[in-house]
Amino acid sequence: MSGARPLAERAIFAMGGGGFTMEPANPLLDDYVLGLARVPRPRVLFLPTASGDTLEQMNAFRARFAGRACTAEQLSLFRLHGARRSLEEIVLSQDVIYVGGGSMRNMLAIWKAHALDAMLIEAWRRGTVLAGLSAGAMCWFEGGVTRSAGPPESIAGMGLLSGSLTVHANGEPERLPVWLASVREGTLAGGWALDDGVGLLFAGRTLRAAVSSRPGAGAERVDAVGGELVRRRLDVELLGAGEPSRGAFRRVDEAVEELRLVQRLRAGVSAERDS
Amino acid sequence: MFATPQIVAFGGGGFSMERDSSLLDDYVLALTGAIRPRVCFLPTASGDADHYIVRFYRRFAAACDASHVSLFRRDQGVDGVEDDLESHLLAQDLVYVGGGNVVSMLGAWRAHNIDAILRKAWRRGIVLCGPSAGSLCWFQEALSAFHGAPRRVRGLGFLPYSNCVHYDAEPARRAEYRRFVAAGMLGGFAAEDGVALHFRGTHFARAVSSRPDACAYSIECARGEVLEQRLAVVYLGGERSARGASVAA
Numbered sequence: 001m002s003g004a005r006p007l008a009e010r011a012i013f014a015m016g017g018g019g020f021t022m023e024p025a026n027p028l029l030d031d032y033v034l035g036l037a038r039v040p041r042p043r044v045l046f047l048p049t050a051s052g053d054t055l056e057q058m059n060a061f062r063a064r065f066a067g068r069a070c071t072a073e074q075l076s077l078f079r080l081h082g083a084r085r086s087l088e089e090i091v092l093s094q095d096v097i098y099v100g101g102g103s104m105r106n107m108l109a110i111w112k113a114h115a116l117d118a119m120l121i122e123a124w125r126r127g128t129v130l131a132g133l134s135a136g137a138m139c140w141f142e143g144g145v146t147r148s149a150g151p152p153e154s155i156a157g158m159g160l161l162s163g164s165l166t167v168h169a170n171g172e173p174e175r176l177p178v179w180l181a182s183v184r185e186g187t188l189a190g191g192w193a194l195d196d197g198v199g200l201l202f203a204g205r206t207l208r209a210a211v212s213s214r215p216g217a218g219a220e221r222v223d224a225v226g227g228e229l230v231r232r233r234l235d236v237e238l239l240g241a242g243e244p245s246r247g248a249f250r251r252v253d254e255a256v257e258e259l260r261l262v263q264r265l266r267a268g269v270s271a272e273r274d275s
Numbered sequence: 276m277f278a279t280p281q282i283v284a285f286g287g288g289g290f291s292m293e294r295d296s297s298l299l300d301d302y303v304l305a306l307t308g309a310i311r312p313r314v315c316f317l318p319t320a321s322g323d324a325d326h327y328i329v330r331f332y333r334r335f336a337a338a339c340d341a342s343h344v345s346l347f348r349r350d351q352g353v354d355g356v357e358d359d360l361e362s363h364l365l366a367q368d369l370v371y372v373g374g375g376n377v378v379s380m381l382g383a384w385r386a387h388n389i390d391a392i393l394r395k396a397w398r399r400g401i402v403l404c405g406p407s408a409g410s411l412c413w414f415q416e417a418l419s420a421f422h423g424a425p426r427r428v429r430g431l432g433f434l435p436y437s438n439c440v441h442y443d444a445e446p447a448r449r450a451e452y453r454r455f456v457a458a459g460m461l462g463g464f465a466a467e468d469g470v471a472l473h474f475r476g477t478h479f480a481r482a483v484s485s486r487p488d489a490c491a492y493s494i495e496c497a498r499g500e501v502l503e504q505r506l507a508v509v510y511l512g513g514e515r516s517a518r519g520a521s522v523a524a
Contacts, residue, residue: 052322052347077379078322103347106383113382149387 004035009204011036011129014137016167016194018213020064021057028213028239029199030064033131042095046074049110050102050135053078057100077110091119096129099136105148107135134167141165143188145179152178154188163191170195183224190223210236278400282474284410286440286466288485290334298485298511299471303404307368315367316343319383320375320408323347346383361392372405377419380408390431397433407440414438416461418452425451434477437463453501462495482508
């Protein structure tokens with residue numbers, strides 16, 4: 001376990017990128033999340049909503065948590081068939097809720113349609129640790145930067161934490177300038193920019209720690225003061241041995257391969273017709 | 276002047292559910308009147324599942340200008356429609372909505388303004404169709420039994436009725452729908468797998484089916500009593516009337 005201790009206050013752990021979907025060979029951040037739970041064998045629920053509940057994310061979650069000291073469960077809002085418990089029963093019986101990355105806009109809209117946003121806030125109030133990366137990290141703040149419609153744009157979050165957050169500061173370079181401009185203009189509140197591999201731990205609404213799974217990964221606090229940006233690097237604690245891990249997790253299954261084939265065929269067909 | 280708005284709501288069936296029958300899909304394609312229809316697939320209710328998108332292209336790519344809109348992959352620029360959702364959808368002859376979770380689908384649609392775009396498309400005479408969630412969504416109210424206890428869900432409201440799909444799939448479904456209608460849910464239409472309800476404007480035009488023995492019903496509540504009436508269903512595999520003589524609405 002990598003130095004994480006349960007907090008007396010409500011806990012949120014927000015990652016700029018990393019964990020089982022992005023670092024299949026590096027469990028440091030995920031073990032840190034488990035260490036935040038108040039019980040030795042926590043119940044962990046994964047919400048892959050932002051991805052559309054892809055099998056890739058769900059398989060990666062299983063691969064990471066199946067052999068660890070926890071009871072791992074997933075909640076798909078697209079594949080609810082057969083679930084006997086209500087959403088509320090599922091969400092309110094967890095020690096850790098872990099939210100995956102993807103489309104923040106879709107995720108928040110779908111949560112709202114199922115009234116899941118209110119259930120998550122209630123879970124947090126009751127002491128469930130909320131964790132997540134990317135969309136699953138920005139959602140807890142007042143706002144963030146999403147690429148849900150293609151180009152990066154600012155978007156409102158649930159506002160459990162004050163300030164805004166931007167993610168993948170090093171991995172997706174087009175995101176950071178949009179966030180900085182939004183903070184400067186006041187469209188977004190000041191907040192934090194996180195590289196892939198960095199996580200911020202909040203106790204209640206207060207930043208308690210910044211940790212990282214990769215050497216060199218950083219974070220900064222940015223505020224607009226008198227129309228100018230004030231930027232400050234955070235001290236980030238490197239977890240464990242800090243083996244670097246590069247390259248997003250990708251498992252291409254047959255359906256995706258066939259989809260690509262169909263697209264190549266279609267492209268060929270339309271080119272033929274146009275000529 | 277636009278063509279008459281048309282919606283074809285499948286109780287279940289079409290390419291996603293019926294491997295050996297393309298009767299319902301052929302029916303909606305014929306409604307477009309186009310030689311090579313432009314058909315766009317919305318797989319939102321499945322979470323834009325890759326296998327579902329593949330099956331759509333397998334079915335439609337040869338005879339149609341087929342495309343799909345993915346609301347979960349808009350940042351990746353690798354498939355589907357990336358730019359202007361509205362102009363793309365309004366350029367179609369047919370919008371085909373896939374099955375899955377209707378609540379999740381409607382939530383995601385709202386976030387991308389798809390609900391307003393589809394209303395515009397419908398008014399312009401672009402044919403709208405789909406099974407399951409792709410049927411429930413067009414109605415004012417729907418009975419969703421996707422998760423836990425069945426419940427009332429508010430749809431887009433293009434059709435001022437309620438809707439219940441897979442009416443034959445679970446024995447309890449019929450009793451649940453009748454109970455909801457008795458408790459104040461709008462009257463409406465129930466369709467079994469393989470039956471499609473065809474609406475012209477907001478009026479029910481006819482029911483067609485890909486299976487000789489599949490049924491559809493209209494349900495209403497009059498003076499506290501729930502009345503269920505079997506509708507005439509035209510079997511598309513021979514255009515001979517299936518059971519349920521001529522009790523059409």
